Amino acid sequence: MERLQQIASQTTASAQPPPLANHPLDPLSIQEIKAVVSIVKENYSGKNISFNVVTLKEPSRKSFIEWREKNGPRPPRLAFFVILEAGKAGVQEGVVDIGNLYLTGLKHVQGVQPILTVEDLCATESIIRKDPTVIEQCRLSGVPADEMHKVYCDPWTIGYDERWGNSRRLQQAMMYYRANEDDSQYSHPLDFVPIVDTETHEVIFIDIPSIRRPLSKQPHSNFYPADVVNKYGYRDHKPINVTQPEGVSFKMEGNVIEWENFNFHIGFNYREGIVLSDIKFNDHGKNRPIFHRMSLSEMIVPYGDPTFKHFRKHALDIGEYGAGYMTNPLSLGCDCKGVIHYLDAHFAERSGDPITIKNAICIHEEDDGILYKHSDFRDNFSTSIVTRATRLVISQIFTAANYEYCIYWNFLQDGSIRLDIKLTGILNTYVANKGEKTGPYGTQVYPHVNAHNHQHLFSLRIDPRIDGDGNSVASSDVVSDPHELGSLENPYGNGWFGKKTIYKTVAESLTHANAETSRSWDILNPNSINPYSGNPASYKIVSTQTPRLLAKENSIPSKRAPWARHAMNVVKYDEDRLYPSGVYVPQSSGDGPIGIRGWIGDGTDKIENTDVIVFHTFGISHVPAPEDFPLMPAEPITLLMRPRNFFTQNPALDIKPSYAMTTSGAKKLNGETDVSSILDKTSKLAFSNTSASFEGSCCSKK
Numbered sequence: 001m002e003r004l005q006q007i008a009s010q011t012t013a014s015a016q017p018p019p020l021a022n023h024p025l026d027p028l029s030i031q032e033i034k035a036v037v038s039i040v041k042e043n044y045s046g047k048n049i050s051f052n053v054v055t056l057k058e059p060s061r062k063s064f065i066e067w068r069e070k071n072g073p074r075p076p077r078l079a080f081f082v083i084l085e086a087g088k089a090g091v092q093e094g095v096v097d098i099g100n101l102y103l104t105g106l107k108h109v110q111g112v113q114p115i116l117t118v119e120d121l122c123a124t125e126s127i128i129r130k131d132p133t134v135i136e137q138c139r140l141s142g143v144p145a146d147e148m149h150k151v152y153c154d155p156w157t158i159g160y161d162e163r164w165g166n167s168r169r170l171q172q173a174m175m176y177y178r179a180n181e182d183d184s185q186y187s188h189p190l191d192f193v194p195i196v197d198t199e200t201h202e203v204i205f206i207d208i209p210s211i212r213r214p215l216s217k218q219p220h221s222n223f224y225p226a227d228v229v230n231k232y233g234y235r236d237h238k239p240i241n242v243t244q245p246e247g248v249s250f251k252m253e254g255n256v257i258e259w260e261n262f263n264f265h266i267g268f269n270y271r272e273g274i275v276l277s278d279i280k281f282n283d284h285g286k287n288r289p290i291f292h293r294m295s296l297s298e299m300i301v302p303y304g305d306p307t308f309k310h311f312r313k314h315a316l317d318i319g320e321y322g323a324g325y326m327t328n329p330l331s332l333g334c335d336c337k338g339v340i341h342y343l344d345a346h347f348a349e350r351s352g353d354p355i356t357i358k359n360a361i362c363i364h365e366e367d368d369g370i371l372y373k374h375s376d377f378r379d380n381f382s383t384s385i386v387t388r389a390t391r392l393v394i395s396q397i398f399t400a401a402n403y404e405y406c407i408y409w410n411f412l413q414d415g416s417i418r419l420d421i422k423l424t425g426i427l428n429t430y431v432a433n434k435g436e437k438t439g440p441y442g443t444q445v446y447p448h449v450n451a452h453n454h455q456h457l458f459s460l461r462i463d464p465r466i467d468g469d470g471n472s473v474a475s476s477d478v479v480s481d482p483h484e485l486g487s488l489e490n491p492y493g494n495g496w497f498g499k500k501t502i503y504k505t506v507a508e509s510l511t512h513a514n515a516e517t518s519r520s521w522d523i524l525n526p527n528s529i530n531p532y533s534g535n536p537a538s539y540k541i542v543s544t545q546t547p548r549l550l551a552k553e554n555s556i557p558s559k560r561a562p563w564a565r566h567a568m569n570v571v572k573y574d575e576d577r578l579y580p581s582g583v584y585v586p587q588s589s590g591d592g593p594i595g596i597r598g599w600i601g602d603g604t605d606k607i608e609n610t611d612v613i614v615f616h617t618f619g620i621s622h623v624p625a626p627e628d629f630p631l632m633p634a635e636p637i638t639l640l641m642r643p644r645n646f647f648t649q650n651p652a653l654d655i656k657p658s659y660a661m662t663t664s665g666a667k668k669l670n671g672e673t674d675v676s677s678i679l680d681k682t683s684k685l686a687f688s689n690t691s692a693s694f695e696g697s698c699c700s701k702k
C-alpha cells in the first residue's frame with residue numbers, strides 16, 4: 001500500500017520563470033525542466049537526491065475545456081516530479097507551479113518503488129560483470145572469468161517477489177553471452193538470474209535453477225548484413241520511394257495539428273509516450289469534440305512458463321519503464337517515408353540535467369488504398385468514381401529491451417481513428433538442454449533456445465467527449481431474432497439485429513470480447529441524436545484482437561494488471577485516474593485498491609450520460625515459432641474507432657476523387673476518359689509490353 005506523508009514544505013526560487021508554453025498541454029520544454037529541477041534542488045539543498053520523473057501535470061478536463069471553449073482562465077503550468085533521496089525508503093513527489101516558481105504538495109510516498117529509467121537499466125550490466133558470485137555462475141555455465149566482457153544482461157524489474165517485496169529497488173538480470181559484440185545475445189541465454197539492487201549497485205542474490213543448462217555451443221543466430229549476406233545474400237528488391245511534390249496537407253502550430261477536418265493536440269510524456277488530446281472534427285464549420293484525451297496507459301507481457309522463476313517475467317512496460325523513456329530517435333526514410341515532421345522529447349536525467357530524444361514523434365501522411373469506389377456495370381464500368389484515401393499517422397517506436405513496439409495513431413478521412421501497433425524486435429529467450437522438451441510452455445526456435453509463450457496486452461485509455469459532454473458506453477452485439485422460424489414475427493427465420501446494452505454501472509461495463517456476436521463497444525452521447533437514424537451520435541470501438549489474460553485470477557500478473565481481466569472497463573472520470581496499474585508500478589504486489597481496482601470499487605458507480613473513462617484491453621497471445629527468430633517480422637495489432645450515427649452521410653464525400661465519370665459524361669466523351677487533376681502521374685505499368693491487355697478505365701487514354 002502506498003503510504004503518504006504530507007510534508008509541509010513550500011519553496012520559491014529566485015530565478016525568472018521560463019517562457020510560457022504555447023499550449024497548456026505541451027510537454028515541458030528544456031527551460032521548464034531546468035526551472036523545475038533548480039527549484040527542487042534548492043528545496044533539497046545539502047541532500048543527496050536523484051531525479052526519476054519531471055513531467056507536465058496536465059490540467060483537469062474541466063479547467064482545460066473552460067479555457068479552450070468558454071473563455072475561462074488559462075490553467076496554471078504545473079510540473080509533477082518524483083525524486084529519490086539517498087538512504088531514504090520510498091520516493092518523494094511534488095508539484096512545481098512553473099509560472100510562479102513555487103513548489104507545493106510535497107509528499108513522501110513509502111512502500112513503493114519508482115519507474116526504472118534507461119540510466120538505471122544501463123548501470124546493471126557493469127554491476128553483474130564485476131560481481132564474483134556472477135563470475136562463478138558464468139564459469140559454471142561455460143564462460144571463463146576472462147570473458148566477462150562478453151556477458152550481457154537485459155535488466156528487468158523483478159516483477160513481484162515475496163522475498164523482498166518492495167523494500168529495496170530491485171532488477172532481475174536476464175543473462176546472455178555474445179562471442180563477439182556484433183552477435184545477437186538472444187541465441188545464447190544463460191540459465192541463472194542475478195538480482196541487483198538499483199540503488200546500492202550490488203548483486204544481492206542469484207536465482208539458480210535446480211536443473212542446470214550450460215551455455216550453447218551453437219554459432220550465434222544473427223541478423224545484421226554481414227551474417228545474412230554470408231548465409232544467403234540479399235533478394236533482388238527494387239526501392240519504393242514516396243513522393244509528395246506539393247508537400248503535406250497538415251498544418252502545425254506548435255503541437256496543435258490540423259489535417260483534413262481533424263484538429264487536435266499532440267503531447268508526449270515519459271510514461272505513455274504519445275498522448276492525443278482535444279480531438280475534434282470540423283463538420284462543415286462546426287468543430288465537434290470526439291475525444292478529450294487518448295493514450296496507451298499501461299501494458300503487460302505475462303509469460304506462461306510456470307517453472308523456475310519465470311513467473312516474474314510479466315513486464316508492465318509502460319508503468320515500469322515508460323513508453324516515453326524508452327522511445328527511439330526516428331530516422332528519415334527508414335522509420336517513416338515521405339515528407340515528415342518530427343517532434344523531439346525532453347526528459348530530466350538522474351542528475352536533473354535535461355536530455356533530448358531527437359525525432360521522438362513522427363508525423364506524416366501515407367497512401368491508404370481506396371477510400372470508396374463505385375462503377376456501373378450497365379456501360380461496361382465507364383460510369384465510375386474512385387477516391388483514394390490518405391491517412392495521417394502520428395507514430396513513435398519504443399524498445400522494451402528485447403521487443404520493439406511501433407505505435408501508429410492513424411487518422412482517416414472518414415472520421416475514423418485507427419490504432420496500429422507493430423510488434424517486432426527479439427523474443428525473450430531461455431537456454432534449453434540438448435533434447436529438452438520445451439513444450440507446452442515454450443518452443444525451441446533455434447537449437448538450445450527456448451522462447452516462452454506470452455501475451456502482449458495493452459490498456460487503451462479513452463477519455464471520450466463524443467459530440468460534447470455526457471457520454472455513455474454500450475456493448476453492441478449482433479443477435480439472431482429470438483422468435484422461432486415460422487413465428488408471426490420471424491416467419492422465414494432470417495431476422496437478426498444489432499443489440500445495444502448500455503452500461504448503467506461500472507460493474508455492468510466489465511465485459512469480455514465475444515467473436516460470436518461480433519461484439520464491439522459504442523461510446524455514445526445520448527444528448528445528440530442523429531436526425532436520420534434517430535440513434536445517438538457515437539464512436540464504435542471495433543477491436544477483435546482481444547484475448548483474455550491467461551494467468552489465473554489472484555495470480556501476481558492478474559493482481560498487478562486488474563484491467564487486463566476484461567476487454568472493457570468503464571469508470572467515472574477523475575483527473576487522477578490515469579494509470580490503471582497504479583502510479584508506482586515496479587514491485588507492486590497488486591494487493592489493495594491500487595489503480596483501477598480502487599476505481600471500480602464495489603462497481604456501483606453510475607456511468608450513464610456523464611464524464612467517463614474507458615480502459616480497453618487488447619493484444620495478442622504469442623506462441624513463438626522459429627519464424628519469429630532471430631528477429632521477428634512485425635506482427636500487427638489493430639483496432640478502429642469509427643463514427644456511427646455521428647454524421648448524416650459519408651463524411652468523406654468532399655475528398656476529391658482520383659477519377660470520376662458520370663453516365664452522361666461517358667456517353668459524351670465516347671469512351672474518352674476524364675483524368676482528374678490529382679491523378680498520380682508517377683504511376684505506370686510494370687511491364688510495358690503487356691500494357692495493351694491491362695488497360696483500366698481510370699488511367700487508360702485510348
Ligand code: ABN
Nearest residue numbers: 155156315321400401
Ligand atoms: N520487456 C521488459 C523490459 C523492458 C524494458 C527494459 C528492460 C526490460
Ligand code: CU
Nearest residue numbers: 423454456622
Ligand atoms: Cu511476443
